[in-house]
Structure formats: C-alpha cells, structure tokens
Amino acid sequence: xxxxxxxxxxxxxxxxMLLFIALPIGSVAVQSLFVEHTKVLRKxxxxxxxxxxxxxxxxxxxxxxxxxxxxxxxxxxxxxYTDRAHLAFAEIAAILGSNAGVNDIIDRIxxxxxxxxxxxxxxxxxxxxxxxxxxxxxxxxxxxxxxxFVKGPVIFFSLLPMIITPLVxxxxxxxxxxxxxxxxxxxxxxxxxxxxxxxASPLLTWIVIFLYGIWTNGPFSFVVFYAGxxxxxxxxxxxxxxxxxxxxxxxxxxxIPYLAPLATFVALVQLMDNFRVFxxxxxxxxQASATSLSYAIFNDLNGQFSQLFGSAAATSxxxxxxxxMLLLPVxxxxxxxxxxxxx
Amino acid sequence: MKHVLIATVAAAAMLVGCSVxxxxxxxxxxxxxxxxxxxxxxxxLAAAAKDCASPTVTVTANQTAAHKNLQVPALTANPAEYxxxxxxxxxxxxxxxxxxxxxxxxxxxxxxxxxxPNQFIKVDGKTVAIAFDANSQHLFYRKDIFEKxxxxxxxxxxxxxxxxxxxxxKGLLAYPLAAADKPGWDLGAEFVNMYLGYGGAFxxxxxAKLAINNDKGLATLxxxxxxxxxxxxxxxxxxxxxMKAVYMSGKVAMMDGWGSYAGAVIDPKGPDPEVAANTVxxxxxxxxxxxxxxxxxxxxxxxxxxxISDADAEAxxxxxxxxxxxETATTHxxxxxxxxxxxxxxxxxxxxxATATAGAKAYPMLPYMGLLHTALSNEIGxxxxxxxxxxxxxxxxxSAYDAAATQGGYLxx
Numbered sequence: 240x241x242x243x244x245x246x247x248x249x250x251x252x253x254x255x256m257l258l259f260i261a262l263p264i265g266s267v268a269v270q271s272l273f274v275e276h277t278k279v280l281r282k283x284x285x286x287x288x289x290x291x292x293x294x295x296x297x298x299x300x301x302x303x304x305x306x307x308x309x310x311x312x313x314x315x316x317x318x319x320y321t322d323r324a325h326l327a328f329a330e331i332a333a334i335l336g337s338n339a340g341v342n343d344i345i346d347r348i349x350x351x352x353x354x355x356x357x358x359x360x361x362x363x364x365x366x367x368x369x370x371x372x373x374x375x376x377x378x379x380x381x382x383x384x385x386x387x388f389v390k391g392p393v394i395f396f397s398l399l400p401m402i403i404t405p406l407v408x409x410x411x412x413x414x415x416x417x418x419x420x421x422x423x424x425x426x427x428x429x430x431x432x433x434x435x436x437x438x439a440s441p442l443l444t445w446i447v448i449f450l451y452g453i454w455t456n457g458p459f460s461f462v463v464f465y466a467g468x469x470x471x472x473x474x475x476x477x478x479x480x481x482x483x484x485x486x487x488x489x490x491x492x493x494x495i496p497y498l499a500p501l502a503t504f505v506a507l508v509q510l511m512d513n514f515r516v517f518x519x520x521x522x523x524x525x526q527a528s529a530t531s532l533s534y535a536i537f538n539d540l541n542g543q544f545s546q547l548f549g550s551a552a553a554t555s556x557x558x559x560x561x562x563x564m565l566l567l568p569v570x571x572x573x574x575x576x577x578x579x580x581x582x
Numbered sequence: 583m584k585h586v587l588i589a590t591v592a593a594a595a596m597l598v599g600c601s602v603x604x605x606x607x608x609x610x611x612x613x614x615x616x617x618x619x620x621x622x623x624x625x626x627l628a629a630a631a632k633d634c635a636s637p638t639v640t641v642t643a644n645q646t647a648a649h650k651n652l653q654v655p656a657l658t659a660n661p662a663e664y665x666x667x668x669x670x671x672x673x674x675x676x677x678x679x680x681x682x683x684x685x686x687x688x689x690x691x692x693x694x695x696x697x698x699p700n701q702f703i704k705v706d707g708k709t710v711a712i713a714f715d716a717n718s719q720h721l722f723y724r725k726d727i728f729e730k731x732x733x734x735x736x737x738x739x740x741x742x743x744x745x746x747x748x749x750x751x752k753g754l755l756a757y758p759l760a761a762a763d764k765p766g767w768d769l770g771a772e773f774v775n776m777y778l779g780y781g782g783a784f785x786x787x788x789x790a791k792l793a794i795n796n797d798k799g800l801a802t803l804x805x806x807x808x809x810x811x812x813x814x815x816x817x818x819x820x821x822x823x824x825m826k827a828v829y830m831s832g833k834v835a836m837m838d839g840w841g842s843y844a845g846a847v848i849d850p851k852g853p854d855p856e857v858a859a860n861t862v863x864x865x866x867x868x869x870x871x872x873x874x875x876x877x878x879x880x881x882x883x884x885x886x887x888x889x890i891s892d893a894d895a896e897a898x899x900x901x902x903x904x905x906x907x908x909e910t911a912t913t914h915x916x917x918x919x920x921x922x923x924x925x926x927x928x929x930x931x932x933x934x935x936a937t938a939t940a941g942a943k944a945y946p947m948l949p950y951m952g953l954l955h956t957a958l959s960n961e962i963g964x965x966x967x968x969x970x971x972x973x974x975x976x977x978x979x980x981s982a983y984d985a986a987a988t989q990g991g992y993l994x995x
Contacts, residue, residue, distance in 0.1 A: 275991035278679070278949070282788055283706040287671070288713045288921050289879050289944045295788060296705055297949045299681030313991070323985040330981070350970060350978065352960065418814065419831075433756065439815035441967065526765040527818040527963030541651070542956050545676055547989045 264559065271319055271552035273312035276305045312549065319553040324535075326557075327351045352535065353554070357561075360531045362445070364513040364565070367452035372505055374453055375460020376498075380490065382461070383468045394465075401458035409522025412451050413438075441528035448519045448529060456513065460505050467501045468494070500576075507569050514562055532558045607634035607904045612897025616643040616884075617653055618668035621842060623715050623882065623918035627668075630905035634897075641901060649673075657682040662887035665898040669711055670882050671945040672952055674703070679949050683710055683885040689899040696907060698923050703883055713883035714906045715918035717842050718942060719775060720877060720933035721867055726860040727754055727835040735862070739779070739805055739869040739876060742836060746812035749835050759812040760834040762822040763966065769818075770958035771878070775838070776802040778943045779869040779876025790950045790992035792983050795976045801870055803965060803972040810966055818963055832857045838866065838877075841934035845916040848930060863933030865940045875937050878945035881921070950992045957982035 240248075279301035285294040321328040334347045348354050378397050385393055400408065415422040416437040427435050437443045471494060479489050517533035520526065526534070532554060539551035616631060618624045628643035635641040644664070646652070654676050656663035667677065677683045685708040690697065694712075703711040723736065731749050736742045742759070749758040762768035777784070782798035785791060810817050820828065822840055829837045830847060832854055839847065844863050852858045866877030884902050886895050911925035919931035927935055945951075957979050965975040987993040 274989045277994065278991045280789065280949075280992070284704075285706070285947055286702065286704040287879075287944050287947065288700045288703075288716060288881050289938060289942075291704075292944075293787065294705075294946075295785075295790070295948060297679040299679060302679070303681065319989065322988065323981045324989075346969075350964065350974075352982070418816065434815060436815040438819045524764055524766075524819040524821070526960075527967060538956070538960070542952060545952055545990060547986060550986070550989050 267552045267555050269311070270548055271556050272314060272316060272549075274315040274319060274549045276302070276309050276313045278302050279305065315549065319549050320557070323351065324550055325353050325553050327353060352530070353532075353557075356530045356532050356535045359445070359529045360514060360516060360533075360561075363449065363452060363516045363531065364510060366449050367456060367513050368506060368509045370449075371453045371456035371509060372460045372502065374457040375462075375505070376464050378457065378461040379464035379468055380494075382465060397461055398458045400455045401462075403455075405455060405518035406522050408455055409451055409519040412447070412454075413523050416447055438524070444523065444525050444528040448523060448525060451519050451523075452513065452516065456509060459509065459512075463501055463505050464498060467498045471497055503569060503573060507566060510565050510569070511562055514565060515558065532561065607639070607900055609634055609636070609639050609897045609900050611638040612640075612894045613665060614639065614641040614894070614898045614901045615664045616641075616645075616666045616668065617649050617656060617664040618643065618645050618666075619649050619670075619673075619882075620645040620647050622845075623842065623914075623920075624668055626910065626914045626917050627714065627884075627902075627905045630907075630910050631666075631901045634901040634904050639897060639901075653677060654680060654682065657887045657889065660889040661891070661894075662889040665887050665890050665894050666902060667885050667887065668882060669885050671878075671880050671947050672955075674711055674883075674885065675947060675949045675952065677885060678705065678710065682888055684888040684895065685709060686712065686886060686899065689886075689896065693896075693900055693903050696903065696923055698921065701883070701921050703881070711883040711885040712902070712906070713881040713921050715882045715920050715922075716934055716938060717840065717880040717882065717919070718877045718934050718937045719771070719838050719840055719866060720875070720937045721836065721864045722829060722839045722844070722847060722933070723836045723862050723864065724832075724857065724860050725862050726856075727758075730754060735864060736836070736867055738871075739776075739809070739867045742867055743808055743812070746809075746836065750812060755833065755835055757812060757814040757833065758835040759809055760820065760825045760828050760837040761809060761813060761817065762820055762825045762838070763806075763810070763813075763817045763963075764819055764821040764824075765959045765963040766821065767955070767959060768821045769962050770955040772806060772838070773802060773958045773962060774878050774945065774955070775866065776805055776869060776876045778878055779866075779872060779874055781872055781874060784946060784951070784954060785948065790987050792954065792980050792987075794954075795980055799976050800972050803962070803975060805869060806962070807966055818966060830854060830857055841919060841931065841937075844933055845928075845930035863930070863936075865933065865936035866942060868940075873941065875940045875942040877937050877942045879938055879942050880945055882918075950987055950990065953986040953990055953992070954979075954983050957986060 279298040280295050281298045283294055283296045284291055285296070320326055323330055330351055331348065334344055338344050338347070349358060382390065382393050382397060414420050417423050418427065418436055423437055426437070427433055437447055475493055476489060479493055484492065515533045516531045517537065520529060520531055520534045536551045536554045536558070539547040539554065614631060614634065616628055618628060624645060628645060632641045632643070649668070650673055653667050653673065657667060657677060658680065667683065669677065687709050690709060697712060701713045702709045703713055721736065727749060728735070728745065731745070731752055731754055733745045733748055736745050746758040749755050761772060763772060777794065777798060780798040780801055782796070782802070783793055786793050825837055826839055826843055826847065828834055829839065830853055846852065848858050848861050848863070850858050866875035868874060869876045886898055906922055908922055908924040911920040911922040915926065915928035916930045919927060919934040961975060961978045961982055964970050965972065970978070984993060
C-alpha cells in the first residue's frame with residue numbers, strides 16, 4: 240500500500256484516537272501533578288441549633304483570589320504519586336529500615352491503601368482470567384456437542400451472566416450469600432456451623448468475589464471460543480477420528496492449537512477487563528476486606544463532599560501503567576508471531 | 583340561567599382559589615428550584631414549597647442522593663442551576679468554602695417572622711442557612727427482650743455491653759447488637775459518635791491539624807471493638823439501612839439507629855408489629871463515665887444560592903418560608919424531629935430529643951471534617967478485623983488524613 244493511501248486510510252481512526260484517548264489521558268496526567276491550592280483559613284464563630292462554637296472556615300474570597308492565580312491548583316510534581324495514598328515511598332523506606340522479618344514487611348506494606356488495592360486487583364486478575372477462560376472453553380465445547388434443537392436456549396442461558404449488569408449481578412449474589420440468603424443459610428446448615436458467614440472473613444470474601452468474577456466473565460470467552468469452534472477444519476478432525484484419536488486427544492491436538500490465537504485475544508481483553516475490577520467491590524460491600532485500584536479512584540472522587548482530583552488522577556495513571564505492564568508479555572508475543580509470519 | 587349561575591360560582595371559586603394560593607406564599611413572580619437529598623422530611627418540604635407554584639412562579643425540585651456531587655458545580659454556574667440547596671452540617675461546608683450561598687439576614691428581617699432564633703445557622707455573625715429539623719443516631723432497644731433477661735434500660739455503652747452479654751448468655755439471641763460498621767460512611771460516623779462521647783476534640787483549635795491520636799482515640803477504638811463481639815460476624819458489611827432491616831426482622835435487641843427512620847421502625851403497620859410495639863427509643867448511651875451522649879447531632883436546613891437574581895432569591899426564600907410554616911410540622915409530626923415553631927414531638931422523635939437535651943455535640947461543621955471522615959472509614963475496618971492494633975490504627979488514620987488534607991490544600995507538606 241502506498242504511504243499516502245495508508246495515511247488517508249488510518250487518518251480518521253488516528254484522529255479519533257488522539258481526540259478520545261490521548262487527550263483525556265494527557266489531561267489526567269497533567270491533573271495528577273497538581274493538588275488544590277492552599278486554602279486560606281480563618282477563625283469564626285459558628286452557631287447551629289444546638290450550640291455556638293469557635294470554628295475554622297475557609298476564607299472564600301482570599302481562596303478564590305488564589306484560585307484565579309492558579310486555576311489548576313498548586314504544582315506538586317510527583318508528590319502525589321509518592322504520598323501515602325499511592326506509592327508511599329517514605330512509608331516503605333521506613334518499613335524496610337526497621338522491621339521484624341519478612342512477614343512484618345508484608346503485613347505493613349499490605350496495610351498501605353495503594354498496595355492493599357493492588358494486591359487484590361492482581362490476585363483477581365490472575366485467578367479470574369485463566370479460570371474464566373477455562374470455563375468459557377468448557378461451555379463452548381459442551382454447547383458445540385448438544386443437539387441442534389436445544390442449542391438456542393442453552394446459548395441464551397450461558398450468556399445470561401454477561402447480559403446482567405455487573406452491579407446488579409453482584410448484588411444478587413450478595414443477597415444470596417447473606418446469612419439469611421439461600422446460599423448462606425444452606426452452607427450454614429451443610430457445615431453445621433452457625434458462625435459461617437461468607438462476608439465475615441477476608442479470605443472467604445475474596446473467594447466469593449473470584450467465583451463471581453469467573454461466573455460473570457465466562458460467557459465472553461464462551462462466545463469467542465464457540466465462534467472459533469464453528470470454523471474448525473472438519474477434515475483435520477475427521478482424519479484424527481480415522482486415526483483413532485479419542486475426544487480428549489482431538490481437543491488436545493487439534494482444537495486447542497487451532498484456537499490458540501483466539502485465546503491470546505481473549506486473554507488480552509480479559510486481563511484489561513479484570514484489572515479494572517470495581518462493581519463486585521461495591522456490590523458485595525467488601526471495602527473492609529478487598530479494594531481495587533478502580534475502587535480507590537471512585538473513593539477519591541466520591542468523597543464525603545469534596546473530590547480529590549489530583550489523587551484520583553495519580554491512581555488512574557498508575558492503573559494505566561499497570562495495564563501496560565500486564566499486557567506487555569502478550570503484546571510482545573503477538574509482535575513476535577507477526578514478525579515470524581512476515582518473515 | 584342555572585348554568586350561568588354555576589359557571590359564575592365556579593369561576594369565582596377558581597378566582598378565590600388562585601388568590602388564596604397567592605396570598606399563602608405572596609410571591610409575585612420568580613423561579614424556585616430546589617436541590618436536595620432524598621428522604622421523607624425533605625420530600626414533605628419540597629411538596630409544600632410546590633404549593634407556591636402559580637402562572638408566574640415556577641417551583642421545581644430535584645431530590646436525589648447524588649445531591650452532594652451536584653451541588654458545587656450546579657451552584658457555581660452563573661446563574662446557578664438551583665436557587666435553593668437543602669444542606670446539613672457536612673454538606674454546607676463545600677458551599678461555604680466556595681462562597682456559593684448568600685447571607686439571609688435581610689430576607690429573614692422581611693419574611694422570617696415565623697422562624698425561631700435557634701433555626702439560624704450562623705457563620706461569623708451572618709445567617710447562611712435556616713435549619714428545619716434535627717437528626718442523630720440514638721439507642722433503639724427491645725423492651726420485651728430486656729424484660730425476659732431481667733435487665734434495666736441501658737444508659738451507657740458499658741451497660742450496653744453488659745446487657746448484650748446477658749442476652750447472649752441466656753440464649754435469647756445469638757447476636758444481640760447491630761451497628762452500622764460498613765467502611766464507606768457509616769464506620770467513620772460510629773467513630774465520630776463514640777469519640778464525641780469521650781469528649782474528644784478532632785482538630786487543633788485553629789488549624790486543620792488532626793488531634794485524635796490520644797487516650798480518647800484509643801478508648802474509642804477499644805469500645806468499638808468490644809461492641810463487635812456481640813454482633814453477627816459480618817458486621818463490617820452493614821450500613822445504616824441494612825442494620826435497620828436486621829433490627830426490624832427481630833434478630834437483634836439493640837442498635838444505634840438514626841432518628842430519621844425511627845418512625846418507620848415503630849410503625850405498627852411495619853413488617854413485624856411485635857418488634858415495632860416493643861421498641862424503645864432512648865437517648866444515645868454515654869461512654870467512659872462521661873455525661874455526654876456518644877452521638878453527633880445533625881441538622882437539615884436550606885440555603886439560598888448566591889449566583890441568582892434578587893427576585894429569584896426572594897421568591898425562593900418566601901417559598902421555603904411557606905414550606906417550613908408551623909402547619910407543615912403539625913401535619914407531618916412523624917416525618918422528622920422538626921425545629922419548626924409550635925412542633926409537638928411525636929413518638930418517633932423522642933430518641934433524638936432525648937439525645938439533644940442530654941447535651942450531645944453537633945457533628946463538626948468544618949471544611950476538612952469530610953476528609954477525616956473518609957480516612958476513619960477506610961482505616962478502622964482493618965482494626966475491627968484484628969489486623970492491626972489501636973495505636974497503629976490511629977497513626978494510620980492520621981497519615982491517611984494528612985495525605986488527603988495535603989491534596990485538598992488544608993495542610994502543607
């Protein structure tokens with residue numbers, strides 16, 4: 240393709256990407272370098288129906304004047320990235336400086352909000368992605384084997400978890416695992432343990448959220464793999480059958496190699512999706528046991544009455560860096576395969 | 583002839599009707615638009631303000647739990663998107679910080695004859711909002727269970743602990759207590775209540791520097807944890823509404839619930855009439871031998887936006903004066919513990935009134951209180967789960983607050 244044609248071909252999408260992806264990210268990056276300008280405080284007497292007290296209020300005019308001088312806020316450099324709510328350099332240095340062994344280090348780092356969120360986010364991503372893909376693959380194989388007349392309904396039911404809004408889905412499961420809910424109460428009876436509360440221990444909460452994640456992410460893998468199965472080379476499969484290959488051997492040596500590129504694609508999408516896990520944390524009321532990077536951003540922007548834009552922007556940038564690092568191996572592999580094919 | 587007569591009478595009636603509506607609010611023309619949170623008392627007032635609508639006066643209301651995210655941008659616009667903002671102790675701060683609401687003293691002098699002096703929310707001598715109801719968390723307990731266990735009414739959190747132990751030991755209930763300990767908003771509020779009960783101060787007198795890292799802070803955390811041993815193991819996932827649901831289902835004997843839903847809890851037409859009939863609403867307990875109830879008092883009120891025309895400000899104020907007139911309180915006595923003149927508290931208001939008269943402190947109306955509230959909510963969960971000790975938790979709250987207050991421009995590095 241001549242360069243000019245190529246340019247004309249990709250120009251609209253390049254422009255759209257610049258406008259809708261690069262610009263917003265750039266603005267978030269700039270925002271993350273600023274904090275709110277210093278508020279001018281003054282002592283006032285304030286009275287409520289209950290009492291009068293000496294209080295501190297913001298001197299709005301002096302503060303507004305500052306705001307006009309510095310509309311973006313005051314420049315903080317990378318200060319937000321290194322503060323306690325994010326990478327917490329000072330705290331980590333202190334922990335590494337004096338500690339009581341590896342367990343103590345892990346405990347204390349895990350206590351820092353960013354790392355607590357990061358650990359859960361990574362755990363969720365790496366547990367849910369492969370298991371959801373496996374589940375999706377298994378469903379695809381099963382659906383492919385059922386007779387034609389039940390295929391429609393079976394596909395519909397397999398897709399249900401994806402059709403339900405994630406927040407609504409997680410709320411439904413949340414009520415079911417409640418001690419009064421159908422799952423929670425059944426488990427208590429099954430294990431003869433009235434103290435078994437799925438929402439009580441962090442470990443059980445994690446497991447429940449993982450299972451929910453697998454349930455809700457399975458259908459995406461299923462759809463893609465099922466589409467892939469429709470295009471399997473039938474003659475290869477038939478010759479494998481003539482050679483006496485069992486069903487498992489056909490899957491292992493024909494189906495899986497054939498679907499491998501699709502799996503790379505599914506893994507890419509699912510890694511990105513799972514890394515920004517958010518709804519189950521809200522739905523399961525699990526803030527005490529599990530938070531994620533996206534939840535940290537939400538928490539900054541949905542504060543009591545003030546939004547910490549700089550802090551949220553810094554977490555967003557760190558999330559983007561995380562996604563890039565996560566996808567790097569997959570991207571490198573795709574690049575190599577592309578080069579090999581080209582060669 | 584008869585028809586003409588009927589038509590004339592009808593027309594006259596309509597005329598009278600119109601002029602009555604006008605006479606009630608007395609507004610010639612203007613726009614009134616209300617932004618508010620969404621609960622019963624506020625719905626009553628917004629509906630009352632809508633009485634003032636006429637061909638020349640428009641009255642609209644947006645009642646949503648997302649009001650806190652809307653209020654600053656909507657009132658920053660010029661002209662402001664809303665003329666009236668319903669506010670409370672905490673939600674008024676961002677509006678004051680940005681200078682988005684106007685002093686009401688001139689309007690009060692002209693139209694505020696029915697207001698009581700304690701309804702005025704004053705900052706630096708200027709009235710910035712008019713309060714119309716009070717709210718607080720206070721004790722709800724089941725007198726039938728207390729009678730069965732042979733217990734007296736609990737006056738302090740120490741009594742609550744002792745009572746919970748007896749109820750549990752006698753096998754009356756597995757988990758006698760419920761609290762709203764969900765990290766997010768509720769858990770922070772529980773700390774604030776208890777810490778006020780111990781008589782603690784949150785900040786240095788004249789700056790945003792935190793001052794909770796002391797014995798009172800430690801005692802507060804310890805009491806919060808001691809209470810959890812009598813709660814269902816998943817106590818960290820209960821917010822105030824879920825706590826209410828658990829209480830109303832009869833599974834617990836005591837909770838530190840909100841006055842704003844006391845009416846629903848004691849409603850004999852509710853889900854369990856037995857629970858409703860046996861519920862006693864009492865003042866929030868004291869703690870640690872102190873005399874102050876471990877609760878924070880809240881007020882709800884209204885403020886008028888700054889960026890609107892004088893005519894709209896006047897129309898809005900008069901419409902609100904119509905809404906908070908004494909009849910509103912007498913026709914809806916159970917909607918809230920009103921601060922309105924002539925209000926005779928109903929059965930649902932006794933808990934809040936007992937808490938207020940026992941000398942509970944107001945939730946601080948400070949610009950950086952919200953940041954502390956978030957830090958409390960985020961850091962205390964790990965302590966209640968047993969992952970860290972109390973001194974470490976207080977230190978964590980302090981560092982989390984410092985990071986947020988630096989972001990917000992209240993503290994310097």
